[in-house]
Amino acid sequence: MGEEKGAGMKQRLCIGIQERNAAWDAALNQLGVWYEEVNYNLELHREYSVIILNKKPVKAQQSALKSFVENDGRLLEIADNLIFLEKSQTRSSHEDTLINVDREGFLSHISHVDVHTKVRLHKDGELLEGLVHLPAEDHSNLAFLGVDVAELLQTTCYRRKRFFSRNGEHPDEIVSKVSKHELAEVLKAILKELHFRRSLPFIEKWTSPTTKPVFCFRVDSDFGDKESMDDLYATIRKHQKSATWFLHVEAHEDWLSHLKTYENQEIALHGYEHGTSDSFKKVNRNIQTGKEHLEKANIDFNGFCAPYGIWNTALEKSLKNSGFEYTSEFTFCYDGLPLRPAEEKLPLQVPIHPICTGSLNRRKYSIEVMKGYFEDVLLNKLSRFEPALFYHHPLQPGLSVIDHLLELTDIHEFENLTFGEFAAFWKERERFTFEAYLDDGKVTIEKSSNPDKLIQVSMNHSEFDLISTSEDIINLTKTTKLKFSKPYLPKPEEVLEMRKRDLNLLKTSLLDWKNRGRL
Numbered sequence: 001m002g003e004e005k006g007a008g009m010k011q012r013l014c015i016g017i018q019e020r021n022a023a024w025d026a027a028l029n030q031l032g033v034w035y036e037e038v039n040y041n042l043e044l045h046r047e048y049s050v051i052i053l054n055k056k057p058v059k060a061q062q063s064a065l066k067s068f069v070e071n072d073g074r075l076l077e078i079a080d081n082l083i084f085l086e087k088s089q090t091r092s093s094h095e096d097t098l099i100n101v102d103r104e105g106f107l108s109h110i111s112h113v114d115v116h117t118k119v120r121l122h123k124d125g126e127l128l129e130g131l132v133h134l135p136a137e138d139h140s141n142l143a144f145l146g147v148d149v150a151e152l153l154q155t156t157c158y159r160r161k162r163f164f165s166r167n168g169e170h171p172d173e174i175v176s177k178v179s180k181h182e183l184a185e186v187l188k189a190i191l192k193e194l195h196f197r198r199s200l201p202f203i204e205k206w207t208s209p210t211t212k213p214v215f216c217f218r219v220d221s222d223f224g225d226k227e228s229m230d231d232l233y234a235t236i237r238k239h240q241k242s243a244t245w246f247l248h249v250e251a252h253e254d255w256l257s258h259l260k261t262y263e264n265q266e267i268a269l270h271g272y273e274h275g276t277s278d279s280f281k282k283v284n285r286n287i288q289t290g291k292e293h294l295e296k297a298n299i300d301f302n303g304f305c306a307p308y309g310i311w312n313t314a315l316e317k318s319l320k321n322s323g324f325e326y327t328s329e330f331t332f333c334y335d336g337l338p339l340r341p342a343e344e345k346l347p348l349q350v351p352i353h354p355i356c357t358g359s360l361n362r363r364k365y366s367i368e369v370m371k372g373y374f375e376d377v378l379l380n381k382l383s384r385f386e387p388a389l390f391y392h393h394p395l396q397p398g399l400s401v402i403d404h405l406l407e408l409t410d411i412h413e414f415e416n417l418t419f420g421e422f423a424a425f426w427k428e429r430e431r432f433t434f435e436a437y438l439d440d441g442k443v444t445i446e447k448s449s450n451p452d453k454l455i456q457v458s459m460n461h462s463e464f465d466l467i468s469t470s471e472d473i474i475n476l477t478k479t480t481k482l483k484f485s486k487p488y489l490p491k492p493e494e495v496l497e498m499r500k501r502d503l504n505l506l507k508t509s510l511l512d513w514k515n516r517g518r519l
Contacts (some may be wrong), residue, residue: 009046013190013203013436013443016048018081019194022342029430030337030457032205033040033186040064041497047070050194052481053081054148056242069141075192076143079120090120090130097499097519098128099492106193106461107132109384110186111489112166114499116157120146131189148289149187153180156311158331160509162498163355164490167372170498171359172508174309174331181336181351192230192458201443202438206385206454207337209425211466214387215414216245216422217406218328218352220305222274223251226258232394232402233262238440239406244419246270246305246328249290256297266418268303269324270295275517276310282519284318302431303419304347305329309354320345324421330354338426342347348423352389353377357398360510370401379415380487387422388414414510429453434469 017024026034033293036045038051039250040061045068053075058067062083069075069084077085098119099112107127110335121130122144133144144500155245157177162170188204198249208214219232229252236243244266245259250273252259259267272290277283287304294301302325306315309330319327326338326348333339340348355377360370374390381388393400417425434448434455443457451470458464463483490498 010444011049011200011438012047012049013195013200013438016044016051018051018057021150022344023148023154024052024054026340026342027153027184027187030153030184030339031191032207032429033191034434034436036204045073048073049198049200050076050191052076052078052191053083054078054150057083058083072141072198074141074143074198076145076190076194077313078145079148085122085133085144087112089124090122090146091142092118093121093452094118095121095129095131097495098131099495100128101226101492102127103489106189107488109484109487110182110189111492112495112499113182113186114161114177114518115183116153116177117147117152117155122146128186132186134190134193142355143190143194144188145187147183151184152178152183153333153339153347155314156332158311160505160512162505164494164498165373166171166376166488168365169363170361171363171365172505173354173359174332174512175334175507180333180339182311184336192461196458196460200438202458203428203443204456204458205432206456207385207429207465208454209417210415211454212383212413212415213382214388214389214422215409216350216389217241217416218305218389218391219243219245219392219503220249220391220420221245221248222270222307222384222393222394223248225251226255228394229259231399232392233265235399236265236406237263237405238403240267240409241406241409241416242418242421244268244303244498246303246309247294248274249293250274253293256293256299260297260299266303266420267294267299267301268305268419269301270305271287271307273517273519274307274314275519276307277519278312278314279519280314280317280455283314286519287318287322287365301388303327303350303423316343316346316359319347322347325427326419328352328419334390335386338423340430348426350389350419350423350426352391356391356393356396358393358396359402361397367398367400368400368403371404374401374405375408376488378405378412382412383485383487384416385482385484388421401479441495445469445471445474 015035020037122133125133131146160171192202242264245266248270269290271286305325307330311329311332324347328350334354432450435446437444450471463481
């Protein structure tokens, strides 16, 4: 950077990508970075802070990329798209879970990633067992990531997984096979590291409409009676919170109008019957019947979540022209940030933490231990300023656990939104555009499409600044630093224990399948 500063030239803080496609657009939009497809007619090292090679470049482009790297540019080679790294330095392998043993470096907030696919591993790499490789500091222009993250973020396979608990037996749930949030975090951490090694700030859109991280609460009303629903509503209103109630319409069709008396709550659809099917005709009819009943009761709604969180081809087809603004299925994605499916007509996915009090009750947790579990999850999310989205069923035990969780969100000052409000904010965030430059040591924001939006500016992995885009020139020495704290993560041996496919997990899966309602 010294040469560039001396030349008095502005450096664009834009990420270049070799080939734009729907999956990579979804991944980079989720991160909230300024990016564009690489224009090889430009002076690459000034136009792009980092270039992602998600496709093999042609010969002429390879020459330009060599010049880019020689001029202090930073390059991320993805999977088989290698031009600097020798393929012989890597090996192909089918992996289920890759464990991070480095708890001090730039991936220290990630304990493991579930991939369940063929990946390329660097033979000398220690980060996530070779999935990630960055050469030593004096050869730091290059990085390697052995899987196409964007492609994996769009997969729809699922399985039963255990979730880490330091309070008792690990609870489990059927969720996406791929740990999409952790993979997106790996990609972001590499991009940040490449910026920092070039003495450039990393700039991304903030994930909340305010400076506080988002908290959403979801109610899946499965078979809930009026008393259990009212008791849960009273607990939510005690903390002056707004929740989103995903209605199992059949269970409440005689008293739907009563639910309209719930103040500052959002209603969404969980289907007419609480059942699942591989038949498009049955799934679609279940959705349409539920919609008709809500419309007849004059209840406004724009969200949906599938019974049992099951995402399949029948559901995907049903949702394409459904008119829903968002859906929330943890077999598509769980935890983390909202994710846009690459298929154009599908609604935004708003992921939640998939463990509820029922999951813990099956593992014989006491009420006090349940409280400890959710407190750990909440504080882990807070340590990374991540959205915290939880759910509950009215007929399940643990109302006092929910009371405790809501109290914690008061203490730690989360921004409470309904799912509909969060989805609307996220869509605004997707539409919001800006350009960022480093000019003589100062960050400048130009062409911001919305002056009310916040952006996150990082100069290292441990802290960041939140900046309003109404500020044209940002002096990073005068801004308030927000610091990450260390999340409580499972040790490598605990990850191995969690990912064991044993008889208990198989029995739970068989029981779940047997007891699941069918349409």
